[in-house]
Amino acid sequence: MTSIDAAVSPVRPPRCGCAARIRTIGCVLAAETSAVPVLRRFARRVVRQWHLSDSVEEAVGLIVTELAANAVRHSGSDDLALRMSCGDGRLVLHVQDSGRWRPSEPPACPEEEACSGRGLDLVRAYAARCTVLPTAEGTRVTAELPLGEPLRCPIDADPVVGPDGLAV
Template identity: 40%
Template sequence: MRSKGIAMSARARPVVARLAPVVSAAVAYRIPSEPRSAGWARRELRRLLRQWCVADELACTAGVLVSELVANAVRAQAAVDGAWVGVRFVLADGGGRLRLEVRDGSAEEPVVKDDVEEDAECGRGLVLVDALASGWGVVPDGIGKVVWAELAVVGAV
C-alpha cells in the first residue's frame, strides 16, 4: 500500500511519532559546598516535584527541608577548600514517599539544639527538619555522612 510520497512494506507498522518522556524516580547531583547551593538544590527539587506531580504545599515543605540540609552540610565543611555536597532526591514506594539525602565530607553528626538564643542566626535548622519531616536521620559513610529526611506523598506520579 502506498500513500502520498511514503513507501511502506505491507508488513510495516507505523511508528509512534512521540514517546512520552520518562521521569526518573531518583536523581543525584554533586554541587559546590557554598551557601548559594541551598537555593540551587531547592529550585531543582521544585522542578522535579512538578514533573513528579507532587502538590505545591508538599513541594514547599520539601524545599524548606532540602535548604536546611544543604545549608547544614555547607556549614559542616566550611573549612575545606574545594569541597562538594551530594544531593539525592528519591520518589519511593510507588510515589508514596519522598526521600531527600544530603552528603558532606564531615564526620561530625548534626545535633538538634533545644536551647538556641532567640536572636541567634543559626541553630534552628534541625528543629525545623524534625518538625516538618515524617522522619529523618544520619548515616555515616566512612568519610562523612548522609543526612536524610522523608515526607509522605499523596497523589504523585
C-alpha cells in the first residue's frame, strides 16, 4: 500500500507562468515498482494544475519515470520522494531515495542490453541541467527545465546514424 504526502507552499513571486508565487509540492511513496506510474501521473497532474505547457508535461512524465525507475531498481531504498518546484523561469524536479546503489542484474541476452542503461541520457536530453548527488543518506537526482521557451523533444532531432547506416 502506498501513501502520498503532498504540500504546496508559496515562497515569493516567480518569473514564470506559475501564478504569482514559487510553488513546491512533494510526494513520498514506498520504493516499489508500482510507485513509478503513480509518481508519473502525480507529476503530470501537477504540471497541468500549474498551467505549464504540454511539452513540459511530456518532459516531466519522462524524467520522473526514468528517475523513479532508477531509484526503485538500483537503490534498495524503502522510500522514494519526488519534489517539484516552479519559479524563477524554471521547473526543478528532485527525486530522492534513502538507499545505497546496487547494480542491476545482468541482462539474460545481449538484446536486452540495447533496451536499458539510457535513462539519465534521456533525462539530460530534456533537462537544461541534471545532477546526481550520492550521499550517506541516499541519492538525490535533480533535473531543471526552463519554462520561458518551448522544450524540444529529442526525437524531433536529426536521427543518429549507426555504423550500419541505419537510424538508431
